[in-house]
Amino acid sequence: MILKIRRKFNRSYSVVLDTDSAEALQDLPRKLRDLLTRPDVSKQVTARLFPRVYKDAAEEEEYRRLLGDELLRRKLDSVKLFEDTLQNRKAVLVRGTDAVELTVKPEEFELWLGFVNDMRLVLGTELDIQEDGWSENFDPTHPRANDFALLHYLSLLEEELLRAHPKLP
Amino acid sequence: MSQSTKTLERPETVEETRTEHDRLWNVIVWNDPINLMSYVTFVFQKLFGYSLAVATKHMLEVHGQGRSIVATVEREKAEYFVGRLHGFGLQATMEKQTG
Numbered sequence: 001m002i003l004k005i006r007r008k009f010n011r012s013y014s015v016v017l018d019t020d021s022a023e024a025l026q027d028l029p030r031k032l033r034d035l036l037t038r039p040d041v042s043k044q045v046t047a048r049l050f051p052r053v054y055k056d057a058a059e060e061e062e063y064r065r066l067l068g069d070e071l072l073r074r075k076l077d078s079v080k081l082f083e084d085t086l087q088n089r090k091a092v093l094v095r096g097t098d099a100v101e102l103t104v105k106p107e108e109f110e111l112w113l114g115f116v117n118d119m120r121l122v123l124g125t126e127l128d129i130q131e132d133g134w135s136e137n138f139d140p141t142h143p144r145a146n147d148f149a150l151l152h153y154l155s156l157l158e159e160e161l162l163r164a165h166p167k168l169p
Numbered sequence: 170m171s172q173s174t175k176t177l178e179r180p181e182t183v184e185e186t187r188t189e190h191d192r193l194w195n196v197i198v199w200n201d202p203i204n205l206m207s208y209v210t211f212v213f214q215k216l217f218g219y220s221l222a223v224a225t226k227h228m229l230e231v232h233g234q235g236r237s238i239v240a241t242v243e244r245e246k247a248e249y250f251v252g253r254l255h256g257f258g259l260q261a262t263m264e265k266q267t268g
Contacts, residue, residue: 051260053251067252074256110215117208117258124203132202132232155205162207168214168221 002099003156005164013104013164015157022089022100024150028119029083035122036075048125049075049118078115081108109165116158123151192265194247196240199260200231212257213239216250241266 002018017025039046050071054060085108089100104112127134127147135152142148198209206228213224217240230237239261240250247263254261 049258051255051262053248053255053262055262055264063248067248071252071255114257117204121203121258129202134202158205158208162211165211168211169218 002094002097003160004094005157005160007164007166011106013106013109013161015102015104015161016092016094016099017102018094019098019100021153022086022102024153026086029079029086029115032115032119032122033076033079036072036079042126045122045125048121074111075114075118078111078118081111082115085112109161113158113161116154116161120151120154120158123147123154127151192244193241194244194263195238195266196242196247196250196254197236197262197264198227198231198239198254199262200235201260204259206232209259212254212259216253216257 001021002016003021004014004016006014008014035041035045036049050068052060053063085102085104089102092099092101124134127144134148135155138148138152139145209231210221210224210228213219213227214221217224219227227237227239240247242250244263251261251263
């Protein structure tokens with residue numbers, strides 16, 4: 001597996017992945033967009049991506065009326081950004097192996113990271129992960145082992161992104 | 170009603186309104202098994218400007234105790250923080266500070 005993220009001199013992020021991994025990510029923007037725009041598809045996922053703010057129902061409703069669209073818009077922006085980044089991938093060779101390079105501009109970093117994390121939340125909710133330590137107890141015979149593997153991969157991607165980000169003051 | 174009584178009543182009304190308006194709200198982040206500890210720490214640093222040590226302390230509180238009060242601010246600011254935390258995918262709520 002190839003996964004290498006570094007910050008370049010122009011401060012943009014170079015994300016190098018093997019072609020299989022890039023292929024596995026290809027379908028994720030469509031999936032998240034569907035879930036965001038059709039909240040009836042999965043109530044659990046919608047509740048996880050748009051958690052309650054207030055205990056009081058009237059206050060919650062008012063908050064959603066005023067600010068709910070903003071959160072949805074931000075999440076849809078992250079989907080579009082991730083999709084565009086994948087479309088603009090560049091073929092590269094890493095130690096003689098075909099790979100792809102994605103470029104994330106510094107001002108896009110948070111939104112891009114947000115997409116990766118939202119997809120982790122979607123998968124984690126669908127897989128009904130309730131406790132820490134799920135990654136250590138990976139069962140390759142599980143009927144949804146592929147989704148567990150994808151979630152694990154997105155965790156690695158997220159960790160590498162955070163590692164590449166300059167230290168915050 | 171005499172003029173002097175009116176003068177006394179007015180400041181009381183203003184004071185009550187101000188107290189309600191200025192009441193502080195706790196922004197609370199809740200534990201969940203999916204978000205990575207490093208990610209939660211990053212979000213706290215980014216959003217609240219906390220040092221790594223303070224951000225880590227809050228993250229460990231979330232992880233170990235199930236929740237952490239990450240900010241105590243006026244209502245509008247609390248709504249802003251909760252909205253941003255939801256944007257980052259963290260479970261956050263707000264409640265009036267008691268006492």
